[in-house]
Amino acid sequence: MTPEELEYQKRKKKRQIQRQNQVRKQKFILFGAAAVVVLGTVITVSIVSKKQAARRESAQLEALAQEKQEQEAQKQKEIEDNTVHFVAVGDNLIHEAIYNSIDTSQAVWNYDQLYTHVKDDITGADLAAVNQECILVADHANVSSYPAFGSPTEIGDALVDTGFDIVEHATNHTFDKGTSAITETLSYWKTSHPDTKVLGIHESQEAADAISTITCKNITFSLLNYTSTINGENYDQFPSYMIDLLRTEKVTSDVAKAKEQSDVVVAFLHAGEEYSEEPNQDLKNFLQLLLSQGVDIAICSHPHVLQNFETLTDDSGNEMLVYYSLGNFISTQKETECMLGGMADITIARDLQTQEISITDSQLVPLVTHYNHDAKEYAVYKLADYTDELAAEHGIHQETSDLFTVESLNQQYQNVLAQQYNTLDPAT
Secondary structure, three states, X not given: OOHHHHHHHHHHHHHHHHHHHHHXXXXXXXXXXXXXXXXXXXXXHHHHHHHHHHHHXXXXXXXXXXXXXXXXXXXXXXXXXXXXXXXXXXXXOOOHHHHOOOOOOOOOOXXXXXXXXXXXXXXXXXXXXXXXXXOEEOOHHHOEOOOOOEEEXXXXXXXHHHOOOEEEXXXXXXXXXXXXXXXXXXHHHHHHOOOOEEEOEOOOHHHHHOOEEEEXXXXXXXXXXXXXXXXXXXXXXXXXXXXXXXXXXXXXXHHHHHHHHOOEEEEEEEOOOOOOOOOOHHHHHHHHHHHHHOOOEEEEEOOOOEOOEEEEEOOOOOEEEEEOOEOEEEOOOOOHHHHEEEEEEEEEEEOOOOOOEEEEEEEEEEEXXXXXXXXXXXXXXEHHHOOHHHHHHOHHHHOOOOOOOHHHHHHHHHHHHOOOOOOOOOOO
């Protein structure tokens, strides 16, 4: 091979090697690019997978939180559905000045303003009861005051507007207007406010034999109402079914039936001694009877002054919450002690595990009857909301020289809470 041919072969070989190197380089670049793409894809897939996993985990956590929240809400609803807030007030004693505090020239009278300052407390309760001391009359010409009361039916309208669900009518003044007024009162409630539970008076023996019950949320209450006396008349002058009298046989029979029909038995008693700071022995005896029969709550009125409250327990393990006297809800009586009343504030609840029902809280909220004859102002206040300015303007100062201030009312209330009655001690 000539030198020229040898040189040619070398150059050819060199060009082949260069082409091979170039091909290898291109393959390497292509492989690297592919690797980068694959790696990027892997990384992207990994990131996406992690984000998806995070979203799934977040969604699971949110679902668990939502489920827990719903469970808590359901539990709270069950608790609320098995808890009843119950309030009761004393004597709604409507005197002449209260009747005339509004424009009586109108065809329809309105007394809503009497209860404005306690309306939120009444409507805020699940159940609310009031003792309507006076029988109701539809004819304004038949309205009257002490000693024989007849309240306009608009008083009933005001009580319903305030939020009362239960009205007690068995009092010593029930027959002040005779039997026709009882029939008239029952007709008024049935026609104007059929959902209101009316206690203590009846239109027939069948109605008198039936136990009045009310179901609030998931708890059923039996409601009993008795008066120990009727003013100025012999009991046998009226049909026995028209009013529930506080008598042992009647009470025993009613309580037995009530316990079969309800979870809680409440007895409203119009009994005791007027203007006394403590229950008399007759009332104590009936409270002992109610306790032994299994009544859960006894709420008393008639003394027109506030008395203490307590829970009684007998040797058989029976327990009964007793409010000895809630005093007046409203009136224009002339004694300073009659201006302080009370509101029983009770919570009744069912234990969701044991299903047992018990009284979980009980309070006595002090109330003040305010009146100013000159300004024609008549209203009920909570003592906590009452002011020295109102106390200074109270009409009680025209009736007595006794001290009447917010401080004296608070002291009277503290004295009431300090009272002890020894109800279960043997009578001496």
